[in-house]
Amino acid sequence: MTHCIFGYCSAKTKAMYHKLHEPCAVVGVYNQGKFIPKKFLWKNNQYAIDQLTFITDIADGNVKKRMYSAQVNGNVYRLLFNRTDEKWFVEEVWCE
Amino acid sequence: MSNRIFLHVDINSYFATLLQQETPSLRGKPVGVLKEAGRGCVIAASKEAKQFGVKTGCRAKDAKLLCPHIQFIPANFDMYLSATRQLRDLFLDLSPDIQIFSLDEAFLEFTALKNIYPSAYIFGQLVQKRIKETLGEWVTCNVGIAQTKILAKLTSEVSPKNSITEVTEDNKSLLLSTVNFADVCGVGYRLEKKLLELGVRHPYQINFLSQADLEKHFGPFWSVQLQKIAQGEDPHFLVHQRDTPHMKSVSRSITGFKLARTEAAVQQVIYNLCAEVMYKTRKMNLAGRHVGISLTGTSSPSSIFPDSNLSNQDTTIVQDGWNRRTHRQAYWSSHKTSQQYIQHTQELYSILYDEMASHRPEQFPVIRFRVSLSLLKPITQIPQVLWEEWWKKEQVEQACDEISKKYGLFTVRSGRLHAPDLIRPEVTGFFGDQSYYFD
Numbered sequence A: 001m002t003h004c005i006f007g008y009c010s011a012k013t014k015a016m017y018h019k020l021h022e023p024c025a026v027v028g029v030y031n032q033g034k035f036i037p038k039k040f041l042w043k044n045n046q047y048a049i050d051q052l053t054f055i056t057d058i059a060d061g062n063v064k065k066r067m068y069s070a071q072v073n074g075n076v077y078r079l080l081f082n083r084t085d086e087k088w089f090v091e092e093v094w095c096e
Numbered sequence B: 001m002s003n004r005i006f007l008h009v010d011i012n013s014y015f016a017t018l019l020q021q022e023t024p025s026l027r028g029k030p031v032g033v034l035k036e037a038g039r040g041c042v043i044a045a046s047k048e049a050k051q052f053g054v055k056t057g058c059r060a061k062d063a064k065l066l067c068p069h070i071q072f073i074p075a076n077f078d079m080y081l082s083a084t085r086q087l088r089d090l091f092l093d094l095s096p097d098i099q100i101f102s103l104d105e106a107f108l109e110f111t112a113l114k115n116i117y118p119s120a121y122i123f124g125q126l127v128q129k130r131i132k133e134t135l136g137e138w139v140t141c142n143v144g145i146a147q148t149k150i151l152a153k154l155t156s157e158v159s160p161k162n163s164i165t166e167v168t169e170d171n172k173s174l175l176l177s178t179v180n181f182a183d184v185c186g187v188g189y190r191l192e193k194k195l196l197e198l199g200v201r202h203p204y205q206i207n208f209l210s211q212a213d214l215e216k217h218f219g220p221f222w223s224v225q226l227q228k229i230a231q232g233e234d235p236h237f238l239v240h241q242r243d244t245p246h247m248k249s250v251s252r253s254i255t256g257f258k259l260a261r262t263e264a265a266v267q268q269v270i271y272n273l274c275a276e277v278m279y280k281t282r283k284m285n286l287a288g289r290h291v292g293i294s295l296t297g298t299s300s301p302s303s304i305f306p307d308s309n310l311s312n313q314d315t316t317i318v319q320d321g322w323n324r325r326t327h328r329q330a331y332w333s334s335h336k337t338s339q340q341y342i343q344h345t346q347e348l349y350s351i352l353y354d355e356m357a358s359h360r361p362e363q364f365p366v367i368r369f370r371v372s373l374s375l376l377k378p379i380t381q382i383p384q385v386l387w388e389e390w391w392k393k394e395q396v397e398q399a400c401d402e403i404s405k406k407y408g409l410f411t412v413r414s415g416r417l418h419a420p421d422l423i424r425p426e427v428t429g430f431f432g433d434q435s436y437y438f439d
Helices: B014-022 B060-066 B077-094 B120-135 B149-158 B169-178 B189-197 B203-208 B211-231 B263-283 B345-359 B388-407 B434-438
Strands: A016-023 A025-031 A034-042 A045-048 A051-060 A063-072 A075-082 A087-095 B006-011 B031-034 B042-045 B071-074 B098-102 B105-109 B141-146 B164-166 B249-260 B286-299 B311-319 B326-342 B366-374
Touching: A016 B071, A034 A063, A034 A075, A034 A087, A045 A063, A051 B014, A051 B077, B006 B120, B006 B149, B014 B031, B014 B042, B014 B077, B031 B060, B042 B060, B077 B098, B077 B105, B077 B120, B077 B434, B105 B149, B120 B141, B120 B164, B141 B149, B149 B164, B149 B169, B169 B203, B189 B211, B203 B211, B249 B263, B249 B286, B263 B286, B263 B345, B263 B366, B263 B388, B286 B345, B326 B345, B345 B366
Parallel strands: B031 B071, B141 B164
Antiparallel strands: A016 A087, A025 A034, A034 A045, A051 A063, A063 A075, A075 A087, B006 B105, B006 B141, B031 B042, B098 B105, B249 B366, B286 B326, B286 B366, B311 B326
16 A cells, blocks of 8 residues: 555555545636646646546536546546536545 | 347446546456445445455455455445436437436337347447447446347346347247346345245246246236246336336435434434435425335344334344444334325424334434335325415425525525534435436
């Protein structure tokens, strides 16, 4: 087992997603009407997205959110976009 | 046998596969999916974990013994529902007649597409390709092709992962004589046990039993259904009823993280489940008359169970992890048919708790709760209530519904639900409430 690079979990903690919910900025491109995130800025660091591994649409009432699972240098970040207030968050990060 | 052709599409190890798709470092590794971090029951296993004998429903510590390298990951129900919605859109794009059978299974009718594709097998390959394009490269599925849904489902379930298999008149009997009844959809544990007592292990064996024998052991309904299964024809539960007017019942159950030891905690969970059941029922413009509740928990060995509804199952011993005391499992259930249709959370709660649960013989700590509302009818078909007080409450409910619709469930809620750990709706593998999610 490796140490968590973010310091959110100890070496004994099992691999899992850790909740952050921290604001971030995202840049991307529109491809055939769909927004594809390419980079995000979080805590003054830029992260270039290698691959989007999954897109989850979440709806609770009329509040619609979209979760982009983005792979960056082998780590996966869940980027949450609130479609109502148009805000981006680094919602969770995979630690192992 | 009809000339219709059905494809049964079954995504392999759905819950675990989607997590592996999302998190590439999990791919190729044995994964056990838990409802939440720290839970003790494996609700799904990846194909790698299944090779070690880890099955759905097995305890996490048993899974660890079978497969020491297994990684336990909490489920992501939003992801599963979102993926099923994407699959539904994809299937509707491919075939005019589809039936979403569960969260990870669907039937696609090929009959109308015969002139478009050279064969059902090629269409099956297209389905597999489009699923990979939609959900990701790691997601694989089995496709079963047959003239009936039951044969298509049976063959896809017993075939190797990521395969396409076709049932024809030539291999139909072979399939029905080799699969176990345990693999047949709709045949539960008790029916399977009854069949085994008669020496019947495979569907094909039913053909050798007389009609009188079948009726004697299984009654007039199941004797006919079993004969249909033995012939490879669709039993009642696989006949797609497109004209089903509305849901028959709405229920919600939950197994808690820890025992609800105080009566206040029990009340809060029951109210929480009532609020969800009522919200779903109201959203579908329905109201129900029959209510049911069941509570499962632990009881000390010295407890007396005077009521016949409260069963003391001596065979189940629950061990308390801290002091190793033993407890017996306690179970209580009750149901009631009301004269009026129930349309408000408070009405439902009053019957379930005030009239029923508060009078249960023993107030044991509860781990599992279930509430249900059935005998549902559209509100346009039920008699109007004339009480002024009721209409005031209805106005409050309507206002709460509007807020929930706009900002999400429990944005505004009763003071009874003040605790931060609210129980929110979650999708289940059986997807019984799909009309609620899709409409």
